[in-house]
Amino acid sequence: MRQWQGVFLIAPSVTAIVLALNTTGLFQLLEWAALDQYFRLRRREPPDSRLLLVTIDEADIRQVGKWPIPDAVLADLITKLKAAQPRAIGLNVYRDLPVEPGYQQWVEVMKSTPNLIGTEKQVGNPIAPPPTLKDLGQVSFADLILDADGKIRRGLISIRNENEEVQLSLGVRLALMYLEKEGINLEIADDEKQHYRLGKAYFVPFRRNDGGYTRADAQGYQILLNFRGEKHNFDTVSMRDVLANRVPTEKIRDRILLIGSTAESTNSLFYTPYDSSLFTNPYRMPGVVIQANLTSQILSGALDGRPFIKVLPTPIEWLEVLCCSFLGAAGSWFLLESKKLRNKGLPPLLLLSSGTVLASGLSLTGTYLVFLSGWWLPIVPSLLTLIISAITITDYYYRKSQREAEHKYRGIFENALEGIFQTTTDGHYLNANPALAKIYGYDSPEALITTITNIEQQLYCDPNRRQEFIQNMEQKGQIEGFEAQIYRQDRSIIWISENARSVYDTQGKL
Template sequence: MYKKLKQFLGQWRGVLIATPTVAGLIIALRLTGTLQLLEWAALDQFFRFRPLEPSDRRIVIVAINELDIRKAGQWPISDAVLAKLLLKIKQQQPRAIGLNLFRDLSVPPGHEALVDVFESTPNLIGSEKVVGNAYGDSIAPPPALRKLNQVGAVNTVIDADGKVRRALLSVTLKNGETTESLATRLALIYLEAKGITLEEIDAANFKYRLGKAVFTRMKPDDGGYIGLDTGGYQILLNFRNHSCRGKLGKCFVYQTVSMTEVLEGRIPTDLMRDRIVLIGASAESLKDRVFTPYSNSPFTAPTGVELNADLTSQILSAAIEGRPLIHVWSEPGEWLWIFLWSFVGATVGGRLLHIHSRMTGIVLVGSTLAIGSFLAFLAGWWLPIVPVLLALGGSGVAITAYIAYTESEDRQAVMNLLGQHVSPKIAQAIWRDRNQLLKGGQLLGKNLTATVLFTDIKGFTTITEQTEPETLMIWLNEYMNVMAQSVLDHDGVVDKFIGDAVMAVFGIPIPSNKREEIAKDACAAVSCALDMGAKLKALNQQWQEKGLPTVAMRIGIATGLVVTGSVGSRERLNYTTIGDSVNIAARLESYDKSLDGGICRILIAEETHRHIQGKFPTQFIGTVQLKGRKQPVQIYLVPLQNADKI
């Protein structure tokens, strides 16, 4: 049991370290409010992406525009004009009327007529600004409506970035007096006619039922908010996405008519029947605009009366149709969500081997998470998306760094064994499959099919006798470097240097199991031999100019079964290849030294010939008995094209 636990902890150590570390840092960062603006921006984007919804036909807006003000001849419009407007609206028998205009002072003439209209219209709700803020002091309601308790608050809650995402359903003053918002009053009047009234569910937690909807007051750290001022009964606005949102010109989210059209009777006679009518200013000169998730300039920002229409519509739709309100998880729930996706990021990063795979995996998981969060938003849930994506990506980066650190020992073991004798491509393949190839810092012994290449310099003994030792070693190393590079360029492994001989193997240490893979290794070996011949020709030209010896070389190539693995002591290990194919390649290189092949004689065995047939020109030499072998071998010469003879 202990052994299994130890093995588990060893395999998952990086994940178990990265997950809580990254999650803790993200949660701490969130608690400081650093992520607040990003989370608001993500919420705004969700609003813009949501499907379009039709206008709420239960609401009509009477907008007072610039033309209306010019016709009235003044602003504020006189009490007489306002009284006439209200009487025209009353004639259409609306369910409720919201006067989204401040009218704490009389505007002669016609004050007495306006008071009479106020007192004779029980479904008319006036406006007051209950609490002052940075944008102005409190403003009292019309005195006549105050006496009749027909007043609603129109205080706007603005976030730190200047946008409105929350709304007040009611405001409670320090003296304990509570004033419902204008939108709340209008919605309750409308719903009362349908037999829907407000029910208390949990007063201590400010939870109330209204038809199909359950309202809960926001807390200071709900959603992406940190340290929110939760004075009053606040909820998150759930805007309808409409084709006119954020658009310039005469495009309205709600059915809108002008004051002049109402006064002149240029509207249908039943346009307002049994509907909520909101009266407010839309004239640009009055600057009654608010920024919302859909606003990108003052010209596309909705008016204050449209914002109240949004809240009224939200209450009606939630209570009657069950349209979702926006809910959030508890703070511990959100922390757990961040922790979970930190674990997912670390797991994805830890299980995928390649850095590109890790990045792709994290991106795919992050995309899935974003889509899932958006679908949850459509269902009425605002889930943390920014901190979760940061946790996901952060854990992926952390586990990648951890893996890079812990893999350094294995990498060093591979480099100690193979040194600079493999190409980057093969080194990458070895590293990819290191769990199958490495054990205890050694490459495991394997039986596999490979192609072995042996080279040797003709007349090397004579050259050593005629050349100074220092010059000889420089000359020989130059030759070896060129030959070894040719092996690496053709994805071979330099097995060893033996004096002036080079042994290279193609198809190790990653096994080639399919016939086409074995054939590819054989072709690579023959291509390498031809390249060696071409490079030796270039070397000879350079050496001749310098007065150094020029040489020819012999190459033997054989394909077949070999055994590969680590050989040596703890202090010195070498990765090597042994087997019959190694012996055949060596014997082919030294076979009948009188057989001329030009600057580079290339002899191949019959198995190699079978794999390269039709891809390289060859010449059959014969069936020969190689030294140390009982079975005869068919051998072929691969001519070095365009090579001069020595």
């Protein structure tokens, strides 16, 4: 186990550092980018047959001749839609003031349409709902939650208004109206934790550090949006087609209708995970399509069992990161230590690099496959710990190997029977082993190095032989069997035979 002590030291240390950095929000944007990419990679889902979008586009505005749409036009639109017997109608258009002509007609239509839900804005700068619908209790809010990068990834289920009353968002209100006729109602699963059950769907509120988020604003009851897709993932009809009676009744009957603007000029477009503007023009999703995604998520979850986006408890996420750190450290150590791989002549660093890339790729693939099942696992801390642990353990391994080699060399150096030394060209000893000191008659290598400061004059009987030695080293880079007579400390003379090779500094100097 001792040989693995580096792994057990490095893996937890790297994990602690990465998790500490993660708490600062340093990796939040990268986590969001990974989540966005998963949404874009996911196979396109079929349209939700329970929803129909009634869009107001630029052509509709040009045909009407003004924005906001006059009350008479809205009244006519709702009247025609109501005649086809939809299950619920959501008006995702703020309507706090009359827009003549036709206000009285619009009031009468609102009073006679019990399944019509209007909208208001609660957060930030409030916008009041249509007074008539407010008096009838047929109002929901249409506020959206923007992340720090300006994108929408969360859906707001409910909030408490200024009177501390729970108010539902438009998408949720419409879904509940639809499900009520299916005999499905909201049930409390855990009142303390605010967990709810709706058919096959299970609601768990978003917490500020869920998934890749760090200290997010978690006010109200929020969930992570599991988008069905963009506008083309929903059945749509234009307002002008409805007004011209070009939409079959069967296309409207018993469906949820969401009415809203898709025109750029109305400034009701938002960035979502489907925006990949790094290489393309930015794509912004109409607010009505975002509401449709929330409604569809609730319907398909309750009726079809389509998963919501879930996250692991924070301690489990930490454990996952720790496991990745151990994988990087232990895997790298195994590759570096493997005698079989060394015997096959495979370069350890090449194997290590390939293994790290493979492990990272498998981690990314694994988190994507888990995402398809409705789980969002943060990937950035896991990848970082895996890679950093692999790099750190490699550095540790080579430093350890170098220390062991130096220790081994020092043992050979100190215990050799032959003299071993290193000198400069101007005649100073840099190193000498005990055997050399003994041969020359000195008590220790230190005494030899301190005493002899000019090898040519103090050691060689014939100083010219030292010059010949230096010239050979400069010309050939090494020398073998170079014989000379030298003085021992007691001035007795002995013959020596030297083998040497040149060592150069960073400037190429001998």
